[in-house]
Amino acid sequence: MSNKIGVLLVDDEAMVRQGFKALLSTENSIKAIYEAGNASEFKKQLATVPIDVILLDIRLKDTNGLELMEVIKKSAQQPKVIAVTGLDGAEMIINLLKAGVNGIVHKLDGFDEVLKAIKTVMLSDCYFPPNILKIIQDNLHRWEKIHSVPLTAQEKDILRALADGQTTKEIAPQLKVTLATAETYRIRLMRKVGVQNTAGLLAYAFRNGIL
Known part of the structure; x- marks a missing residue:
């Protein structure tokens, strides 16, 4: 794999995608930035362009993160997936973890946290900050x-x-x-x-x- 990273931004809000794209485009480690605003666009990008990391909004108008994780598992590509969420519910976090996401970041944590998550999952497969580790620890029975x-x-x-x-x-x-x-x-x-x-x-x- 090249040191340069191909990123797919999956969010149904164009403004959010544009914001992430503007910030990521300044990073030397990013080779290409792709976008998807719905399930159809997501499937097309996954099938046609080389993707190393997906920044995945867990709630889209016509689908959700868990459904898209199933699509990813069946694809020829096996990109890393970082779930980007504005919600704090433990149930949702656990379901995402069990589905196989490589990292979880909160939208309010800012771009530096997102960039840290991207770099970390590319080096070690996962990025789970302390609040996510606490959810794992508190829900071992799951x-x-x-x-x-x-x-x-x-x-x-x-x-x-x-x-x-x-x-x-x-x-x-x-x-x-x-x-x-x-x-x-x-x-x-x-x-x-x-x-x-x-x-x-x-x-x-x-x-x-x-x-």
């Missing part, structure tokens, strides 16, 4: 109960680093391995524990007293 498996000290260190918001790039030197190896460790850890995404991995860690 994740499938998975039998505890023995983890090495290194695997526990990876879990703690992810919970602290560290990227795979930051974790790699701590483990004295390459970036690619650190990412492989994270993927193997998910398979070992038996979860589908990093949110599930963190839920497992909370439930088993690792975090």
Whole structure:
């Protein structure tokens, strides 16, 4: 993958898309910015242009974030997804996490937070700030109960680093391995524990007293 990022802005408010586009266009790390204001435009963009990250408004007039996540799962592309929301409901956040979003940011948190989320998910697959981690911790019963498996000290260190918001790039030197190896460790850890995404991995860690 190129260091330059292709971003798809999904929001039914043109002004919001234009605002994000104006801000993102000043970033050297962004190679292209695409837009979609409804489900049809979203599907067309996903099928025709190279996308690394989707900034996904969770409520559109003709669809919602959960429905679009199903479309993404079936697509040839597997872009990272950052849900952008103006709502605080734990139920919605949990559903998004279980659907596999890579990050969640609040619209009121500002552009710097959005940019941080984009850069972090590209480096470590996930971006869950403290308020999202708290929702995971408070709702462990909403994740499938998975039998505890023995983890090495290194695997526990990876879990703690992810919970602290560290990227795979930051974790790699701590483990004295390459970036690619650190990412492989994270993927193997998910398979070992038996979860589908990093949110599930963190839920497992909370439930088993690792975090």
